[in-house]
Structures are given as C-alpha cells and as structure tokens.
Amino acid sequence: MSIPVNSLKLRLQDLQHKMERERELGPSLAPPPACRTTLIEQSNYSYTSCEGEHSWGLFSLYVDLMGHEQRFSCTPLAQLRPMAFQTMQAREHNKGYYLLCRVVTPPYWSIGTILCVEDPAGDVRNITIYNYPGTRRTQSHALEAIFPVGSVLAIREPLLIPLESDTSAQIYVYSPSDIVFVRPDDRILAGVTWRCPAPTPAATPATHDKWHELGDGYFNAGHFLASAVTYTRALEFYPNELYFQLQRGRAYLAMEYLSAALADATAVIGACREGVSDRTRSTALYLAARVEYALSHYDTAILRLKEAARLSPGLTDEYTIWEGRCRDRIRETRGDYDWDVMFENAQLPGARIDVAEFVGPMEVQSMPHRGGGRGVIATRSIKAGELILVSRAFAASFPDELYGDRVVSQNCITGQMEGTCSSEVLSQVISKIFGRPELAPLVFGLYAGPSYPDPPHTYPPPVVINHDLRNPLVQELDLDTQRIDHIFTFNAFAPETLGWGWVDLLDASGHDSAGSPSKDIFRFDDLDASEPDIYNPPSALFLLPSLFNHSCDGNTTWYNFRDIMVMRAIKPIRKGEEFTLPYVQGSSTLSRHERLKRYCITCDCSLCSADREDGEEACRLREQLLESLSSLRSPETSLANIRSFLCYVEGTHNALRGPVRPASGRIRYELAIAYEVRARESADSSFRIQAIDACMAALEAYGIVVLDKSMWGPIGSVGSMDGDEYLPISTETRNLVVEGAKYCAQISLSIVSAFVFMGDVPRARGWARATRILDSIFVGCGNALFKSRHKAITDNLI
Numbered sequence: 001m002s003i004p005v006n007s008l009k010l011r012l013q014d015l016q017h018k019m020e021r022e023r024e025l026g027p028s029l030a031p032p033p034a035c036r037t038t039l040i041e042q043s044n045y046s047y048t049s050c051e052g053e054h055s056w057g058l059f060s061l062y063v064d065l066m067g068h069e070q071r072f073s074c075t076p077l078a079q080l081r082p083m084a085f086q087t088m089q090a091r092e093h094n095k096g097y098y099l100l101c102r103v104v105t106p107p108y109w110s111i112g113t114i115l116c117v118e119d120p121a122g123d124v125r126n127i128t129i130y131n132y133p134g135t136r137r138t139q140s141h142a143l144e145a146i147f148p149v150g151s152v153l154a155i156r157e158p159l160l161i162p163l164e165s166d167t168s169a170q171i172y173v174y175s176p177s178d179i180v181f182v183r184p185d186d187r188i189l190a191g192v193t194w195r196c197p198a199p200t201p202a203a204t205p206a207t208h209d210k211w212h213e214l215g216d217g218y219f220n221a222g223h224f225l226a227s228a229v230t231y232t233r234a235l236e237f238y239p240n241e242l243y244f245q246l247q248r249g250r251a252y253l254a255m256e257y258l259s260a261a262l263a264d265a266t267a268v269i270g271a272c273r274e275g276v277s278d279r280t281r282s283t284a285l286y287l288a289a290r291v292e293y294a295l296s297h298y299d300t301a302i303l304r305l306k307e308a309a310r311l312s313p314g315l316t317d318e319y320t321i322w323e324g325r326c327r328d329r330i331r332e333t334r335g336d337y338d339w340d341v342m343f344e345n346a347q348l349p350g351a352r353i354d355v356a357e358f359v360g361p362m363e364v365q366s367m368p369h370r371g372g373g374r375g376v377i378a379t380r381s382i383k384a385g386e387l388i389l390v391s392r393a394f395a396a397s398f399p400d401e402l403y404g405d406r407v408v409s410q411n412c413i414t415g416q417m418e419g420t421c422s423s424e425v426l427s428q429v430i431s432k433i434f435g436r437p438e439l440a441p442l443v444f445g446l447y448a449g450p451s452y453p454d455p456p457h458t459y460p461p462p463v464v465i466n467h468d469l470r471n472p473l474v475q476e477l478d479l480d481t482q483r484i485d486h487i488f489t490f491n492a493f494a495p496e497t498l499g500w501g502w503v504d505l506l507d508a509s510g511h512d513s514a515g516s517p518s519k520d521i522f523r524f525d526d527l528d529a530s531e532p533d534i535y536n537p538p539s540a541l542f543l544l545p546s547l548f549n550h551s552c553d554g555n556t557t558w559y560n561f562r563d564i565m566v567m568r569a570i571k572p573i574r575k576g577e578e579f580t581l582p583y584v585q586g587s588s589t590l591s592r593h594e595r596l597k598r599y600c601i602t603c604d605c606s607l608c609s610a611d612r613e614d615g616e617e618a619c620r621l622r623e624q625l626l627e628s629l630s631s632l633r634s635p636e637t638s639l640a641n642i643r644s645f646l647c648y649v650e651g652t653h654n655a656l657r658g659p660v661r662p663a664s665g666r667i668r669y670e671l672a673i674a675y676e677v678r679a680r681e682s683a684d685s686s687f688r689i690q691a692i693d694a695c696m697a698a699l700e701a702y703g704i705v706v707l708d709k710s711m712w713g714p715i716g717s718v719g720s721m722d723g724d725e726y727l728p729i730s731t732e733t734r735n736l737v738v739e740g741a742k743y744c745a746q747i748s749l750s751i752v753s754a755f756v757f758m759g760d761v762p763r764a765r766g767w768a769r770a771t772r773i774l775d776s777i778f779v780g781c782g783n784a785l786f787k788s789r790h791k792a793i794t795d796n797l798i
C-alpha cells in the first residue's frame with residue numbers, strides 16, 4: 001500500500017478517461033469469444049491463486065470508478081428475449097435481451113465477483129458482477145455457495161465491454177438486480193439445449209447433518225449470505241426442518257435483512273403451534289425479539305422476550321439482559337443517554353454503538369430554493385447546547401474494521417479520490433436495500449444532485465415491513481446503483497469520533513488531502529490514534545442528518561460516537577428557524593466556495609459576507625498564509641515569528657470587521673501555547689500572562705464574548721454572575737462559529753491551567769465554569785463525560 005498518492009491519482013484519472021473514451025467509441029460488434037479451454041484454465045488458475053493469496057494474508061489495492069454511467073435493467077425477464085454471446089453488441093446495453101448462461105468455473109473476488117460462464121452455444125466469457133450483496137471481499141469457497149458451478153443465470157440487458165486488446169470482451173454487471181438465478185423448472189429453459197456437457201457441480205450435502213454443518217460453518221465464519229443460501233437450499237430438501245429456518249433467520253439478522261429474518265422467525269413460531277417443542281418455539285420468539293429490537297420496536301421485543309422466557313425458564317438470564325437493553329433504548333428515545341458509556345465504547349476499535357435514535361425539536365420542511373427542495377427547522381425555540389438529533393448510520397465504514405483487499409475509487413462526479421471506506425459504504429447501502437427493499441424509498445428519497453429530479457418534498461417516507469418469506473438470491477427491486485453513487489456523493493459524512501479533550505488545531509487546516517471526504521469537517525480524534533490511512537477516511541451515510549442544509553456560519557454542529565451521530569445547536573435558535581451546518585471549512589470564503597462547488601452551493605452567510613468585505617486579494621493572502629500554518633510548530637519558530645504571522649493574518653481583515661475572525665483564532669491559540677512553553681522553560685510568569693491574553697483573544701476570534709479579561713486583583717467586578725458564582729464569559733453564543741465550538745472548551749481549559757500555575761484559584765474556578773459551559777455547548781453529555789474526556793488535563797491540574 002505504499003503507492004504515492006499522486007501516482008494513484010494519475011491512475012484513477014486515467015481510468016476515468018479510458019471509460020470516457022470507451023463511451024465515445026459507441027457500440028460495435030462483439031469480438032469473438034476467447035478459446036474455451038484457455039479461458040477456463042485461466043479462470044481456474046485465478047481462483048486458486050486468489051484463495052492462495054488470501055490464505056497467505058496478501059491483499060491487493062484495486063482502482064475503481066464511482067458515479068460513472070451504470071445502466072441497469074427495468075424490464076422484467078419475461079418481457080426480454082434470449083441472446084447468445086455471438087450476437088451481442090459491445091459497449092452497449094443489449095436492450096430488450098437477456099443472456100442465458102451457466103457458471104463453468106468456481107467464482108473468485110477481484111473488485112467484483114468474477115464468474116466464467118458459457119452460453120448454450122458453448123461460448124465462454126467472464127462476467128464481473130459489482131456490488132452483489134454479501135460477496136464483497138469474500139473468500140472463494142463462500143462465493144461458491146452463492147454461485148455454484150453449474151448454476152444457471154439470466155443477465156438482463158447485459159453490457160459487454162471489449163478488453164484492452166480488443167480481441168476479447170467481458171460482461172459487466174453493475175446492478176445486482178440484473179442477475180436472475182434460473183431454477184431448473186423455469187419456463188425459459190424449455191427447449192434450451194447446451195452444446196457442451198454440464199460442468200461437474202460441487203457435491204450437494206448428502207444428509208441433514210451435512211447441510212447443518214455446511215450452513216453453520218458459513219455462519220460461524222461470518223459468511224452470512226452463503227449461510228442463508230445454504231439453508232434455503234437445505235429447506236428444498238427438508239421443507240419442514242424448523243432448525244434450518246431458524247438458522248437462516250439468524251443469518252438474515254446478521255446481514256440486517258430484518259424483514260426476512262422476522263418472516264422466518266414468525267413462520268417457526270406459527271409452526272410451533274402445531275405441536276413442536278417449547279424450546280424451539282422459545283428460540284424462534286427470542287430470534288423475533290432480537291429482530292424487533294434491531295427494528296427499534298422495543299415494546300414488541302419485550303413482549304416476545306417475555307413469551308420466550310415463559311417457555312424456556314432456563315434461559316431467563318439472557319432474556320433479562322435483552323429486556324434491560326430494550327428498556328435502555330426506550331429511555332434513549334427520549335434523549336436520555338449514558339454518554340460516558342457511549343464514549344468509552346466508541347474508543348474501542350471496530351466498535352458499533354448500540355443506542356436508540358432520538359429526534360428532538362426539529363422537522364423537515366419544504367424549501368424549494370435549496371437543492372433537493374427541503375431543509376430542517378426548529379419546532380420551538382432552542383438554547384445553545386440543546387440536543388437536536390441522535391442518528392444511527394444507514395451504512396458506515398471505518399478503517400479499523402477493514403481487513404483484506406483495498407479499493408480506491410475515482411469519483412467521476414467530483415473528480416476526487418475516494419478510499420475503501422467509501423466503496424464499502426456504497427456496497428453496504430446496496431446490500432441493505434437488496435435485503436430490505438422497504439428501505440429503498442428512504443435512500444432514494446435523498447437528494448441525488450442536479451442531474452436527477454428532486455426527491456419528494458416530505459421526508460422520511462413511511463416504511464412498511466414485508467413479512468413474506470424470502471429467498472436471499474431473489475431481488476424484488478430494480479436497483480439503480482449509479483443513483484446510489486450520486487446520493488452518496490451529495491450526502492455522505494466522514495464520521496468524526498469524539499476523542500479525549502485535546503484537539504490539535506494545526507490539523508484543522510481543512511485542506512483537501514487525498515480522498516478528502518464529503519462534508520470534510522476537520523479531524524477531531526484521539527492524540528494517541530495512529531495517522532488515519534490517507535487513502536481511506538471513515539465514511540457513512542446518515543438519513544435525517546442528510547436533510548440539513550449548509551451555512552459556513554451554521555448554528556448546528558455534529559460529532560460521532562463511531563456510527564452514531566449527535567447533532568446539537570451551538571447558538572440560540574428561534575422557532576421556525578432553519579438548522580444549518582458547515583459542509584466544508586476554509587480560511588476564507590474563497591476556499592470554502594471552491595469546496596462548495598461540488599454541492600452547487602453559493603453561501604451568503606455572515607462569515608462569507610465579512611470575508612467579501614475584506615476583499616478578494618486579502619482573502620487570497622490569508623489562504624496562502626494559513627497554508628503554512630503547520631510551520632509554526634517547528635522548534636526553530638520564535639515567538640517573534642508567530643507574532644508577525646498573526647499580524648499578517650490580522651492584516652487580511654478589514655479594519656471595520658468585528659472581533660469574529662476564525663482564521664486568527666487558531667494562530668492566537670498557537671501563540672498562547674508558545675507563550676506557555678516559554679513560561680514553563682524560563683519560570684518567567686510574564687509569558688503566562690501573555691498566554692492567557694492570547695487564549696482570551698482566541699476565544700473572541702471564535703465568537704465568544706469575554707467579559708472579564710483581568711488577570712489579577714479582585715474578581716467579580718466585570719464578569720457576570722452565574723447564580724452566585726463568578727463567570728468570566730457571556731453565555732450568549734449568537735456569534736459562536738462552528739469551528740470555534742469545537743475548540744473553545746480546550747482554549748478555556750488552558751486558561752484554567754495558567755491560573756492554577758499562578759495560584760489564582762478564584763479565577764481558575766471561574767474559567768473552569770466557563771470551560772464546562774463551552775464544553776456543554778459542543779459536546780453536551782454532562783459532567784461524567786466531561787471528566788473522563790479531560791481526565792489527563794484535570795488530573796494534572798489537581
């Protein structure tokens with residue numbers, strides 16, 4: 001994985017150009033099929049070496065495209081006519097036709113699932129199937145359960161692309177709904193004869209126990225689709241075997257195919273009424289309870305658990321634990337969370353946070369002037385720091401969860417590079433819709449950019465659960481994967497997991513790094529965390545948070561406990577006022593507008609207006625200066641250097657501009673740190689005074705009103721009184737900028753630290769109060785979490 005970013009970018013751009021050239025070339029006659037024996041041998045070889053590489057822990061870095069043209073078929077198979085490889089047009093979706101083919105070698109994964117297939121005439125070609133649910137980076141032996149040798153497929157309106165040499169070609173399938181598994185008794189096989197003898201299929205398990213072993217083997221190895229498919233096949237041989245149905249339900253639950261899991265559990269509960277053991281019925285009820293829990297139907301889940309416990313008294317401990325979880329989730333739907341537990345859990349690599357969602361005083365409203373036509377408003381007046389929304393990701397991926405092959409993509413919509421997490425999220429979205437078609441309107445109801453019609457004006461649409469029994473390989477919807485790429489591009493977030501109470505402000509430059517994520521809000525992570533993989537920032541699609549519109553001077557902020565997003569107001573918000581958040585950051589309106597182009601947004605917030613008043617030339621100079629911000633941390637940088645740097649940056653602001661100057665805020669805090677270091681090195685307390693002064697100025701630059709700037713003498717004459725207690729800042733946060741909301745508590749804590757060093761306990765106490773207030777605006781979450789996040793610093797102070 002040590003390919004330099006620039007050469008990777010070139011390869012990706014090259015890939016995009018190649019695809020564009022292909023499109024310009026237009027349809028042509030298909031090149032003749034490859035030599036049958038050679039292709040089959042090659043395919044078998046690739047299968048073996050793929051298995052070998054993975055068993056040796058060797059993985060590949062793939063380059064791919066995202067947001068490019070991916071047509072899909074909307075015509076039912078019954079209305080299509082069969083065609084053979086020989087009559088196909090290349091570079092063309094063969095409209096009105098389907099390809100009937102049979103798998104002749106075991107499949108393997110290489111950016112997609114690769115199958116070598118033959119048509120009835122015996123011609124062979126490879127097919128690459130992108131995005132087939134449950135197959136991503138899956139080992140070949142599990143893929144064989146899904147696409148066994150000998151299985152017959154119909155590919156609706158197939159796309160044949162010539163390979164580079166132009167002497168051969170292969171089929172590309174982008175939408176999993178284009179693949180239809182053909183049963184042996186299907187009408188379309190009537191009269192079909194295959195020129196070549198049928199390939200030898202893998203052995204079918206001979207006994208009930210062997211099916212059991214195979215299905216559970218896949219399940220225990222985490223190959224849930226392979227397990228569900230195996231149990232579906234086993235049920236054809238043993239249709240009354242409730243254990244198989246329960247196990248399939250468990251596999252569906254693990255894949256989050258919740259309606260299918262519920263249908264299996266319900267079928268077993270129903271069957272139990274005809275005299276099956278209490279134990280089986282209790283297990284099915286327990287499965288149903290787990291599914292209801294995953295569907296956020298906590299009351300129903302409790303009822304199911306109680307029924308299960310009545311039938312299986314021996315298992316009540318486990319049922320009691322789940323009942324407790326349901327009650328916790330019900331409490332959370334009212335906005336009452338154990339934040340410190342969430343925080344602790346979110347620090348664990350690979351963790352997913354199990355909490356209920358909360359929708360606060362907000363509603364989606366029609367806003368025709370905003371792309372997509374909607375926005376989110378306050379349903380009552382709201383105070384700074386109030387909780388607005390806690391949302392679980394529809395799909396999310398984090399670098400620490402990934403193992404195996406990596407995929408770096410060129411996003412053809414933005415021209416930017418996307419990391420493995422992005423393509424992982426896309427694959428999860430497709431998989432989830434495939435498994436729960438009732439969720440499709442939630443995703444397709446999101447804005448997909450200007451090249452698609454606006455979504456409906458209301459959101460979210462109602463979700464109606466389908467209780468029918470399902471075959472995991474039968475797709476009910478025609479899936480538009482290109483639209484999903486667009487929806488991802490316009491709505492995805494890069495989750496920012498809340499870390500310990502220290503943020504490196506120099507990391508907050510907001511400049512495009514490789515694979516700069518959508519809504520590229522700055523890093524906010526643990527000091528101890530290793531450098532994030534630059535090809536691969538975390539990525540997630542959230543539903544309701546995607547409805548919030550942009551303002552650089554937003555009134556709302558967000559952070560994550562991994563896949564959970566927490567949104568809070570940072571300013572007082574009037575009833576009916578729109579919630580906004582900054583999608584991008586930048587030192588001036590120039591860079592912010594550059595980054596906003598991809599969202600088709602022109603921002604006219606107060607920060608942008610103030611920057612425009614400063615003038616284009618001044619903004620450009622500020623951008624250049626801030627580019628070199630990180631040099632301030634060099635040991636060679638003197639205090640004089642930082643001060644003059646600050647003077648230059650200040651000089652880019654109009655003299656009449658008010659105190660809110662976020663670009664200066666960062667430098668002022670850097671200056672404060674430098675003064676503090678000098679104070680500790682030299683024991684000269686005048687440096688500490690200057691450090692405090694710089695911190696106070698940084699707070700003002702971020703929009704906080706500092707009421708008491710005094711550093712000695714009696715307190716209380718200028719600061720406000722919070723109850724009977726002295727508070728050196730105003731609790732009015734109307735001018736607070738979102739970037740500042742993240743840092744102000746830390747800056748304020750530096751002031752506490754400095755006053756502690758100076759032995760000024762009353763001021764340290766006052767600033768500690770200010771720190772709590774500032775922390776509660778951004779983080780909220782109460783004292784327990786504040787203490788654990790800032791433990792290192794507060795312990796030190798004590």
Ligand SMILES: C[S@@+](CC[C@H](N)C(=O)[O-])C[C@H]1O[C@@H](n2cnc3c(N)ncnc32)[C@H](O)[C@@H]1O
Pocket residue numbers: 369370371372373374375446447490491546547548549550551598599600601602603
């Ligand atoms: C994530 S969506 C936000 C919700 C969207 N308005 C909807 O109805 O689904 C992002 C898109 O909303 C529109 N948008 C967001 N903020 C905007 C703003 N301040 N002015 C104009 N359009 C905005 C842009 O078209 C942007 O690409």
